[in-house]
Amino acid sequence: MIHLAAFLFTPSGMYDGWRHSAAQASADMDFDLIVDVTRAAERGKFDAIFFADTVAMVGNANPETMATGQSRQARLCYLEPASLITALAPMTSNIGLIATMTTTYNEPYHVARRMASIDHISKGRAGWNLVTSQIEEEAWNFGLEQHVAHADRYERAAEFSEVVKGLWDSWEEDAHVRDKATGQVFDPQKVHILGHKGPHFSVRGPLNVARPPQGHPIIAQAGSSxxxxxxxxxTADLVFTAQRTVEESRTFYQDLKGRMAMYGRDESSLHIMPGVVPIAAETDEEAQAILDEIESFMTVEQAIKAIQRHAGDLDLTKFDPEGPLPPLPPVNTARGRQQVLIDMAERDNLNLGQVARRFAASAGHRILVGSPKTIADSFEAWHMAGAADGFVLIFPFFPTPVYNFVDLVVPELQRRGLFRKEYESAILRENLGFERPANRFHRQSEPAPVAL
Structure with missing residues (x-):
């Protein structure tokens, strides 16, 4: 079966999508609309929805953007994801709820506590999208003059994730006795101090939230460097990636799955889900008309400015748009995204203007336009080729493209036997087909009683 997740990048997953005549431009702050879209995704039996996040207003370093109020995208203000999925939990029943939280500008105890709480509130449907922060403006909100170096961010993230998972294991499932007669609250043999001391963190524990219903909330991750x-x-259960051809995706898939054995993991415990922008309509021609309207808003000059942050200190506006993409210096932001840009130009022999327009439209993700048959054919081909376990759907605007996909494409996938007709469970981990992780402390033969 194919797995599907909806990336609710409000107000638009394409930079100019919010300007489409059918778009709700205020979708970023419209909670009622987000509820409707989430319920539509649940009606379509999606595995999960998830929300991106940065802890800064992206683009506020650009004087032109600030002076004119114009940006290449409208996503400048939006609801904080952990708060948002908490609010969505009682309004849904089966769909997974994934929020982004950075390991660069957070502490492990905060993330572990927040995600464990949301997992309890949602009765086992929470997920954490682990990111290392790629936007340089974020540093300025946390007492830094410049962004943390790329290698240091990932070193910190690896330790961060291990601390979080250790804190989730603080309590065993039956640790709470709550015996009114004796006054015993918990079994001291079944609550554990983490006692972590590492290069980046010193965390004693235990967590002051009981072990999450899933054991560990699902961890999603998007780095491709x-x-x-x-x-x-x-660490990841889900990987959200960006490949535009089935060959590239299969290579990435085999590479990443092949690395898991060294960490004692089975390949089946990770789903790789390339991002795709689906533009669905009754016919290919109707779908193409939607894309044509969105693309009509973008000039070559605007597109080049939109990819500037992937060029570091190299000013792309000084190069001929009809000339080749110049050699790009390594950046301290999203190196995987920069490589997608470079690979796209080389593979398709695109000049600077062409690659800028193609990349900027969807941040390098594949745009799939057409009827239900056209889209289902592509999904089936990628899945059968061993290039994907599923797909992350990045909608060009909201809410119509979500409804179109649910009402048109999902039934076609179900008809082919490629997608579920009913949820297997009300637990996200079980819908994804993953086993519940064992408690690391429970595996010890003689656990020491906790001293609080």
Missing amino acids: EPGKELAAR
């Missing part, structure tokens, strides 16, 4: 792939092989 070498450190990102190592982190994913070590």
